[in-house]
Amino acid sequence: xxxxxxxxxxxxxxxxxxxxxxxxxxxxxxxxxxxxxxxxxxxxxxxxxxxxxxxxxxxxxxxxxxxxxxxxxxxxx
Ligand SMILES: [Zn+2]
Numbered sequence: 827x828x829x830x831x832x833x834x835x836x837x838x839x840x841x842x843x844x845x846x847x848x849x850x851x852x853x854x855x856x857x858x859x860x861x862x863x864x865x866x867x868x869x870x871x872x873x874x875x876x877x878x879x880x881x882x883x884x885x886x887x888x889x890x891x892x893x894x895x896x897x898x899x900x901x902x903x
Pocket of ligand 1 (some may be wrong): 831832835862864865901
């Protein structure tokens, strides 16, 4: 088992927030978080975004909107 790199971290952020990682994946995710300030900040941003999205009506939560938002954060990372 190898450590996550930042790219893999970004790919797993959504699954992590939704509780979709298995325990081994989650452990690697948390390990990377502890070591990488950039990903730590990134997760905070995504968390705030997800929280903001939950405040919106259901129709604003289309997969396209959500993906576009995530891509925006991804580009900044
Ligand atoms: Zn990282």
